[in-house]
Amino acid sequence: MYTILYTILLLGGVGAFAALALFLTAKQFHVQEDSRIGDIEATLPNANCGGCGYAGCRQFAEACVSAGNLENKRCPVGGDAVMSQVAGILGIEATSGSPQVAVIRCAADCAKRPTTNTYDGAKNCKIANALYIGESDCPYGCFGYGDCKDSCQFGAISIDPETGIVSVDPEKCTACGACAKACPRHLIEIRHKGPKNRFVYVACSNKDKGAVARKACEAACIGCTKCQKVCEWDAITIENNLAHIDGDKCRMCRKCEQGCPTKAIHAVNFKPLER
Amino acid sequence: MKTFKIGGIHPHDNKLSAGRRFEQVPVPKEVIIQLNQHIGAPAIPIVEPGEEVKVGQLIAKANGFVSANIHSSVSGKVSKIDTITDAWGTRQQAIFIDVEGDVWMPDIDTSCKFKPTCNLSAEVIKQKIADAGIVGLGGACFPTHVKLNPPKEHAIDTLIINGAECEPYLTPNHRLMIEKGEEIMVGVQILMRALGVDRALIGIESNKQDAIDELDRIAARKEGIEVIKLKKKYPQGGEKQLIQALTDREVESGQLPSSVGVVVQNIATVFAVYEAVQLNKPLIEMYMSISGKEMEQNGNFCARIGTSVKDVVAMIGGMPENTGKIIAGGPMMGKAMIHIDTPVTKRTTGITFISAKSAPRFKASACIRCARCIQACPMGLEPYLLYKKALRQDWDFMEAHHIMDCMECGCCTFTCPSRQPLLDYIRVGKATVANNIRARKSNEK
Numbered sequence: 211m212y213t214i215l216y217t218i219l220l221l222g223g224v225g226a227f228a229a230l231a232l233f234l235t236a237k238q239f240h241v242q243e244d245s246r247i248g249d250i251e252a253t254l255p256n257a258n259c260g261g262c263g264y265a266g267c268r269q270f271a272e273a274c275v276s277a278g279n280l281e282n283k284r285c286p287v288g289g290d291a292v293m294s295q296v297a298g299i300l301g302i303e304a305t306s307g308s309p310q311v312a313v314i315r316c317a318a319d320c321a322k323r324p325t326t327n328t329y330d331g332a333k334n335c336k337i338a339n340a341l342y343i344g345e346s347d348c349p350y351g352c353f354g355y356g357d358c359k360d361s362c363q364f365g366a367i368s369i370d371p372e373t374g375i376v377s378v379d380p381e382k383c384t385a386c387g388a389c390a391k392a393c394p395r396h397l398i399e400i401r402h403k404g405p406k407n408r409f410v411y412v413a414c415s416n417k418d419k420g421a422v423a424r425k426a427c428e429a430a431c432i433g434c435t436k437c438q439k440v441c442e443w444d445a446i447t448i449e450n451n452l453a454h455i456d457g458d459k460c461r462m463c464r465k466c467e468q469g470c471p472t473k474a475i476h477a478v479n480f481k482p483l484e485r
Numbered sequence: 486m487k488t489f490k491i492g493g494i495h496p497h498d499n500k501l502s503a504g505r506r507f508e509q510v511p512v513p514k515e516v517i518i519q520l521n522q523h524i525g526a527p528a529i530p531i532v533e534p535g536e537e538v539k540v541g542q543l544i545a546k547a548n549g550f551v552s553a554n555i556h557s558s559v560s561g562k563v564s565k566i567d568t569i570t571d572a573w574g575t576r577q578q579a580i581f582i583d584v585e586g587d588v589w590m591p592d593i594d595t596s597c598k599f600k601p602t603c604n605l606s607a608e609v610i611k612q613k614i615a616d617a618g619i620v621g622l623g624g625a626c627f628p629t630h631v632k633l634n635p636p637k638e639h640a641i642d643t644l645i646i647n648g649a650e651c652e653p654y655l656t657p658n659h660r661l662m663i664e665k666g667e668e669i670m671v672g673v674q675i676l677m678r679a680l681g682v683d684r685a686l687i688g689i690e691s692n693k694q695d696a697i698d699e700l701d702r703i704a705a706r707k708e709g710i711e712v713i714k715l716k717k718k719y720p721q722g723g724e725k726q727l728i729q730a731l732t733d734r735e736v737e738s739g740q741l742p743s744s745v746g747v748v749v750q751n752i753a754t755v756f757a758v759y760e761a762v763q764l765n766k767p768l769i770e771m772y773m774s775i776s777g778k779e780m781e782q783n784g785n786f787c788a789r790i791g792t793s794v795k796d797v798v799a800m801i802g803g804m805p806e807n808t809g810k811i812i813a814g815g816p817m818m819g820k821a822m823i824h825i826d827t828p829v830t831k832r833t834t835g836i837t838f839i840s841a842k843s844a845p846r847f848k849a850s851a852c853i854r855c856a857r858c859i860q861a862c863p864m865g866l867e868p869y870l871l872y873k874k875a876l877r878q879d880w881d882f883m884e885a886h887h888i889m890d891c892m893e894c895g896c897c898t899f900t901c902p903s904r905q906p907l908l909d910y911i912r913v914g915k916a917t918v919a920n921n922i923r924a925r926k927s928n929e930k
Contacts, residue, residue, distance in 0.1 A: 327823045330810075330846050332906035336913050342823065343574020 246299050247271045253295045254285055259363050261286040261386025280305055287364075287384035308458075310385035311403040312366070312378050316352040317413035317476060319373035323348060323427040339394040347426035350415040352376055352397055358389035380407040380478060402457035407479050410455055410462050412437075414474045417450040424472065431474040437466035486691060488716035489726040492863035494896045496719055496817065498692055502656045502776040502783035507664060509787050510800060512584055516559050516791030517569055518544065520578045522831040523626040525551030530580055536563045541590040541767050544580055547618070553628045553831075554618035558769035558789035561585040572794075572813060572822035579828070582791070594764040599667060603675050603762060610679040610762055617761035619768050620831050622753035623647065623722065624814055629754055633679050635743035641680050642746040645731055646673055646755055648689040648696065649715060649722040652815035655835040657772040658752040660785045662689070662696035665756055670703045672759035673710055680748055686731045687712045690721060719817060720894040724749045726863055738890050753834070771829050773797070777838030779805040794825045794836060809844025812837040817895050847904040858897035858907060864890045868897035868907045875910035880921055883914045889922075891915055 250271035258266040262285050264273055274283055274296060285292050290306050297304035323346045331337055335357040343349045354374040359367040366382035367389060369375070378389075380403060390398040395415070403409040412431055416423040420432030433451030445459035446466060455466070455475070467475040468483060477483075521527035528545035538544060538557040545555040561584040569579045589595055605613070615630035635641055646669075650658040662669060673685050687704070689697045689712060697714055704710045715721055715730055725736045727749060734745040742749055750758075753772055760766040769790055776783035781802040788797050798804055804811070804825060812819035815837055825836065858868040866887060874882045891911055898908040 330821075330844070332909035334909070334913070337906075337909045340912060340916055341573070341820070343570075347570075347574070349574055349576065 244275050247275050249299050250274055250296050253288075253292055253299070255287045255292065257287050257363060257384070257386075259287060259384070259386040259388060261384060261388070274300065278302075286310060286386050289384075308402045310400050311380045311383050311407070311409060312385055312387070312389055312398050312400055313409070313411045313413070313478075314352065314358070314376050314378060315397050315399055315411070315413055315415045316350070317375060317474075318346070318348065318351055318427045318429050319370075319375050321373075322429045323351060335392075336394045348416055348418075348423070348430065350395060350397075350417060351427065352395070357392045357394070358398060361388045361392035363388065380409075404460075404462055408462060408477070409457065409479075410460055410464065410467060410475065410477045411457075412453045412455055412474055413476045414472075415452065417452050419451055423451065429472055429474055432472060434471060436469045436471065437475060440465045440469045486714055486716040487688075487730050488718050489721065489729045489863065491865050492861050492896060493718040493720065493726075494861050494899055495717070496653050496899065498717065499653045499776075499778070500656050500659070500692065501654065501778070501780075502774045502785050503659055503693075505656075505660070505784045507660055507772060507785045507787045508800065510789070510792055510797050512559055512587060512789060513792050513796055514584055515564070516582050516584065516789060517793075517828040518555060518558065518580045518582065518791040519569070519571070519828060519830050520545055520555065520580070522555060522790070523551070523553040523620045523628055525549060525553075525628070527578060528552060528555045530566050530578075532563050532566075532580065534563050534565050537561070538563060538582060539588050539590050541593045541765075541769060543616075543767075547615075547628075551628055551631055553620050553626075554616060554767070555580075556618055556767040556769050557582060558791050559584045560588040569828075572824060572827035573820070574823060590765075593766050600763040601667070601671055603671065603678065605678070605762065607679045607681060610675055613762050613765075614679070614758055617757070617767040619754060619757045619761055621751055622757060622771075622831065622834065623751040624818065624832060624834050626831055629750070629758070632748060632750070633676070635741065635748060639741070639743040640746055641682055641743060641748055642684065643732060643748075644673070644677055644680055644682050644685040645727060645747055645749045646685060646687040646752060647722055647724075647727055647749055648687050648693070648700070648752045649727060650693070650752075651690060651717070651719045651721040652817055652819075653719075654774070654776050654837045655815045656774040656776070656785060657834055659693050659696055660774075661752055661756050661772055662693070663699055666696075666699045666703050668759045669752060669755050670700070670707055670710065671763065672755035672757075674707065675758055675762050676748075676750060676755065677709065683709045685710045688715050688721070688727050688731050689713070690715050690717045692717050720863055720892070720896065723863060723892055723894060725892075738887055768831065771831065771833050773829070773833050774835040775801060775838075776835070777805060777808070777840070778843075779807060779840045780838060781805075788829050790830060791828045794827050794829060794833065797829065798825055798836065805838055805840070807841045808838045809841030810839040812839065817899070818893065846906075849905050850903045852903055852905055855902060857900045857902065861896040861900040863894060863896060864892065866891060868911060869905075871914060872905065872907045872910045875914035880914065880917050884918045884921070888915050888918050 254267040256267050262270045264270040284307050294304035325345045329345050333355045335353045335355045338353050364382050366379045385400050397415050414431035416430045423430035424432050431453050438446045443459050443461050445456045447454050467477050526548040529548045530545045532544045539560045542557045544557045547554050561582050564581045564583045566580050568576045571577050611633050619629040620626040701712045704712050728747050757768050772787050774785045784801045786797050811822045813822050895908050
């Protein structure tokens with residue numbers, strides 16, 4: 211009988227003491243946290259992709275609260291919807307940014323870009339890039355071993371097993387930029403996209419002179435300046451024999467696409483052109 | 486027999502061309518001389534298109550500390566300075582020369598007379614070596630004059646000559662030792678003079694008994710030079726391995742061989758030093774072996790730098806039809822090439838042809854944790870772990886586990902029963918860690 215009583219008293223006593231100690235410690239070391247940090251974190255997608263430039267969503271939330279404004283801060287995954295909620299929590303006006311998307315500036319399949327050798331090493335773009343030019347004569351093109359696909363958290367990148375072409379699904383892509391960092395040839399560009407996920411871009415990164423580029427790949431940009439001449443909005447610049455379309459200036463009239471002799475300019479989510 | 490202590494493997498040596506004398510490759514109609522034939526920044530051309538050049542004339546100047554001079558290997562007219570695509574597809578600057586006659590620079594001794602004595606001072610010798618554009622001809626192409634000027638706090642007492650040639654298939658060093666033994670010994674004495682040491686050790690693997698006998702015979706007449714027979718084991722020719730095998734000294738992680746009082750030079754480099762110091766002849770010829778199991782004939786060749794590799798291979802019947810892999814160098818440390826239509830450079834120590842049947846890699850299966858790669862690693866690293874960490878991109882871990890000590894000898898991949906691509910990933914890790922270290926250093930500055 212007494213055994214049970216003592217046991218209850220002893221354990222109860224220890225429990226009460228521990229509770230008191232914990233209570234006092236918690237009181238003593240209590241940290242007043244801005245509740246907005248937690249609120250913002252809850253509204254964020256919690257993908258922890260690092261696309262905003264911070265280590266994760268928590269760090270982004272802390273940065274938003276401590277700065278008190280949203281200058282240069284944007285969650286690419288959540289987009290305008292999430293950013294307006296964040297602005298609401300902070301009690302400030304939301305700044306809308308145009309949505310972005312990753313594009314792969316190479317669209318050469320085996321038919322367009324003849325293979326000159328066979329790669330037998332580990333199937334990894336970084337390794338192949340450190341060793342040599344790749345399986346074709348183009349030193350700028352895509353290897354197709356999928357470093358970008360592996361780096362994508364949102365399943366937006368796919369590789370066509372037939373043609374080897376890597377493509378981005380603009381619906382799924384959040385423009386976090388992980389793939390752009392993973393690509394050893396810097397083929398991936400994060401650019402603005404228009405309404406209905408539409409955008410026009412040059413799907414080539416070859417900086418060789420036109421003849422050399424054309425010899426290595428049928429779909430290469432040869433720097434002929436045709437697109438630059440036809441563009442009414444000054445959106446196209448040509449540097450090192452390679453055209454680039456500024457996503458901010460482009461009005462998607464598709465005149466450049468029509469004129470491109472190697473069909474290196476791609477328009478996404480449009481009907482195919484009648485040539 | 487002496488050898489290094491940890492790791493190492495025993496691949497078939499396949500020295501198919503060992504019995505063949507060097508053949509001189511005829512001077513071609515046009516040579517293409519690359520501007521980056523060494524580690525470090527490419528040399529700066531000092532000739533203009535249309536200029537007449539002679540054999541041995543300086544055509545490009547060293548650009549910076551770890552860079553080397555480049556000389557014309559032929560006489561004729563510079564046609565252009567343009568970009569070429571090398572055997573790996575990378576764009577390189579090169580000087581094109583149309584050959585006219587064979588006129589040598591007047592100060593080069595072309596009399597083929599053997600010159601055994603050298604009374605020059607150490608400084609003059611080093612300057613001559615630097616002027617001649619000599620680089621380490623074992624394949625790494627580190628400028629020799631830089632190696633001959635070790636940090637002042639390191640006292641050098643031994644010169645080691647690397648005649649191990651542990652790489653399978655390659656035989657140019659072996660042939661040089663047999664055919665140019667006397668010259669090499671003079672070269673060794675010149676290097677001893679340049680370094681101010683009175684002891685030189687020549688390490689030769691046991692599969693080259695004829696070379697050991699030849700050099701031993703000559704060394705008996707010279708003071709301070711000792712020829713040592715080494716057990717056949719790969720990678721004995723690695724600098725740190727050779728030092729351990731010959732002197733039992735261990736170079737610590739991240740240190741230079743000079744920290745244990747040693748400077749290592751390769752046999753072909755020593756011969757080039759002899760030619761540069763005694764004959765005033767800059768480095769314009771390369772000694773190489775061309776071999777492969779499917780070749781009609783294997784051989785050793787002496788070709789002017791800038792000659793097309795294709796022309797050299799054509800001398801013994803051209804590339805075999807069923808070639809699956811062309812390797813610049815040997816199968817262990819060499820690098821697979823896309824084609825052979827590429828000029829000979831100071832890096833070309835041999836070309837190896839592997840048949841289509843034996844070229845492809847085996848399919849990799851899962852790691853069975855047998856730890857054979859750890860046993861094989863001559864640097865005492867843990868290749869499987871570095872490989873796993875490279876897959877997970879844990880660069881800091883790799884740095885802490887001494888990835889920068891890896892010399893990419895390939896023992897781990899060779900020995901792996903699961904055929905994992907260990908070295909491929911370790912190389913990526915090494916490159917990334919090297920970048921990180923460089924970035925950190927520049928940040929500190």
